[in-house]
Amino acid sequence: MHGVVEPIRKVLAGNIRKYRKNFGYSQEKLAEKAGLSAQTLNDIEGCRRWVSARTITKLAKALHIAEYQLLVPENIEESEKNHKSSLKSLISLQNNIINTINIQFDEAKDTGAFI
Numbered sequence: 089m090h091g092v093v094e095p096i097r098k099v100l101a102g103n104i105r106k107y108r109k110n111f112g113y114s115q116e117k118l119a120e121k122a123g124l125s126a127q128t129l130n131d132i133e134g135c136r137r138w139v140s141a142r143t144i145t146k147l148a149k150a151l152h153i154a155e156y157q158l159l160v161p162e163n164i165e166e167s168e169k170n171h172k173s174s175l176k177s178l179i180s181l182q183n184n185i186i187n188t189i190n191i192q193f194d195e196a197k198d199t200g201a202f203i
Contacts, residue, residue, distance in 0.1 A: 096159065100144075101133045103158045107151040121150035 108118045119129040123146055131137035139147075141155075148155040 095161075097135045097138060099161050100139070100158055101135050102162065103160070104129075104147060104151075105133050106162070107153060107157075111151065118147070118150055122146040 104118075108115070111118075113121070115129045115133065116126045119126040122129070122143075124143065128137065132139055132143075144155050144158055148158055151158075
């Protein structure tokens with residue numbers, strides 16, 4: 089995939105840059121607050137490096153935002169196109185979580201785990 093930057097990587101880089109500048113942080117300052125090297129942050133903002141979920145969490149915490157905010161496209165029209173499929177995905181995820189909790193609750197009741 090050399091030469092092609094995935095759209096999500098561009099979104100992440102742009103959002104990090106936007107929030108970093110909103111706080112008046114240099115790359116070095118944000119890197120320090122997030123516990124990253126300045127070179128790593130430079131590579132992320134330059135779309136040369138992908139990040140782990142842990143790094144996204146560190147960056148979001150340093151920027152005082154939720155992790156998802158780093159991954160949401162700024163382009164509202166694009167967001168609206170994806171809204172319906174995203175909403176369906178969220179509802180499906182919610183249902184799966186509820187079902188899993190119910191199964192675990194029933195298993196705990198059956199085994200006498202609560203008294």
